[in-house]
Amino acid sequence: MAHKKKLPSTFFNMFVVLTAISTAAALALGYTYTVTKEAREQVKIKRAMDAIKEVLPEFNNNPNEEKYTLEGFAEMEFFPAKKDSQPVGTAVRTYSEKGFGGRIWLMVGFDKDNRLYKIKVLEHKETPGLGNKMEKPRFIDGFAGKDLSVFKLKVKKDGGDVDAITAATITSRAFCDAVEIAYRALSRSKGGKP
Amino acid sequence: MNFGKELYRGIIKENPTLVLLLGMCPTLAMSNSVTNAVGMGIAAAVVLIGSNAVISLIKNITPDKVRIPVFIVVIATFVTITDLVMEAYTPDLHKQMGIFIPLIVVNCIILGRAEAFAQKNGFAASVVDGIVIGIGFTVGITVLASIRELLGAGSIFGVIKLVPEGSSTILMFVLPPGAFISLGFLIAAVNKFVKKKS
Numbered sequence: 001m002a003h004k005k006k007l008p009s010t011f012f013n014m015f016v017v018l019t020a021i022s023t024a025a026a027l028a029l030g031y032t033y034t035v036t037k038e039a040r041e042q043v044k045i046k047r048a049m050d051a052i053k054e055v056l057p058e059f060n061n062n063p064n065e066e067k068y069t070l071e072g073f074a075e076m077e078f079f080p081a082k083k084d085s086q087p088v089g090t091a092v093r094t095y096s097e098k099g100f101g102g103r104i105w106l107m108v109g110f111d112k113d114n115r116l117y118k119i120k121v122l123e124h125k126e127t128p129g130l131g132n133k134m135e136k137p138r139f140i141d142g143f144a145g146k147d148l149s150v151f152k153l154k155v156k157k158d159g160g161d162v163d164a165i166t167a168a169t170i171t172s173r174a175f176c177d178a179v180e181i182a183y184r185a186l187s188r189s190k191g192g193k194p
Numbered sequence: 195m196n197f198g199k200e201l202y203r204g205i206i207k208e209n210p211t212l213v214l215l216l217g218m219c220p221t222l223a224m225s226n227s228v229t230n231a232v233g234m235g236i237a238a239a240v241v242l243i244g245s246n247a248v249i250s251l252i253k254n255i256t257p258d259k260v261r262i263p264v265f266i267v268v269i270a271t272f273v274t275i276t277d278l279v280m281e282a283y284t285p286d287l288h289k290q291m292g293i294f295i296p297l298i299v300v301n302c303i304i305l306g307r308a309e310a311f312a313q314k315n316g317f318a319a320s321v322v323d324g325i326v327i328g329i330g331f332t333v334g335i336t337v338l339a340s341i342r343e344l345l346g347a348g349s350i351f352g353v354i355k356l357v358p359e360g361s362s363t364i365l366m367f368v369l370p371p372g373a374f375i376s377l378g379f380l381i382a383a384v385n386k387f388v389k390k391k392s
Contacts, residue, residue: 006253006254006256006257006258007254007255007256007257008257009257009258009259009260010257013257014257014259014260017255017256017257017260017264018260018263018264018267021252021264021267021268022267025267025268025270025271028271028275029271029274029275032274032275032278032279033278036278036279036281036282036283039282039283040278040281040282043281043282043285047285127369128226128365128368128369129365129368129369
């Protein structure tokens with residue numbers, strides 16, 4: 001292949017070429033960002049809605065539009081669900097820092113009496129085959145219907161009522177921690193609200 | 195230019211993962227399931243084809259001393275575009291692959307092809323090179339992932355289960371040590387096959 005002569009590496013050439021290419025790159029990125037923006041936001045909303053639907057009884061409002069946050073519980077989100085304007089429960093997006101591989105994010109559903117309804121694991125970095133068993137029904141369904149004012153949300157090793165996952169005590173603890181925080185936050189918000 | 199011969203070069207003779215041993219980080223990290231591996235392979239191939247094409251077009255206006263920064267800007271642009279598009283249209287795969295999509299920027303296969311091929315060859319040849327090397331990478335990482343997923347999780351594509359639900363599998367193969375062990379055996383097998391031929 002015949003080689004055309006390359007531009008010499010003078011300061012001026014380098015400056016102009018780098019600027020031109022970076023500008024072209026920025027334009028391409030800006031365009032892609034705008035084009036995909038709506039689809040990406042839809043995905044985020046859909047993901048939250050799917051999780052809320054899974055952890056709460058049937059509802060027909062849009063919890064995503066009514067979501068609120070609480071002071072002292074940074075980054076947590078609360079999604080109130082209503083059926084025909086009657087509250088049926090609240091989904092709480094909560095997390096724990098105590099996981100084996102960092103943060104664990106959960107969507108925890110509480111019914112209108114603040115009992116646990118269902119829980120879904122949103123994000124985690126636990127060990128495959130050990131810690132990720134918390135997503136399995138055998139562990140996660142054990143929490144359904146529990147009243148946390150009676151049920152001690154700690155693993156049995158720590159004197160609680162939760163059967164930890166074999167070889168994943170740390171994950172089990174983190175899971176309980178996240179649910180506990182959600183419960184405390186929700187009880188407090190209920191106390192302050194009519 | 196013979197496409198069949200080029201394809202043989204990309205998949206066997208100069209396979210980036212199994213013969214040249216480039217791009218080991220994504221290969222080891224994303225071969226824990228076949229779905230991840232195929233996703234990674236295709237994402238890297240798209241970036242490689244795009245960057246090869248653009249770099250072959252701008253090679254004559256790129257002063258030699260700033261060629262690496264220029265290549266990185268081009269590659270990073272394609273990676274970010276891929277990242278945004280995947281986030282919008284294949285959200286589940288995007289979530290699974292996480293940090294490894296932005297890390298395609300530092301995948302040395304891509305900068306390697308820019309430096310060794312695209313900046314010396316024409317547009318068509320560079321695109322073909324991107325396609326065959328991209329396919330080679332995808333094949334390499336997918337073969338490795340099939341072995342790991344089969345032994346470590348007893349399934350392929352996470353759907354076709356070959357062992358009954360709840361039975362124990364050789365977990366180590368889904369974890370990092372399994373990646374190194376399987377890759378070692380795979381490279382040994384490819385070496386034997388390639389040596390025999392020549």
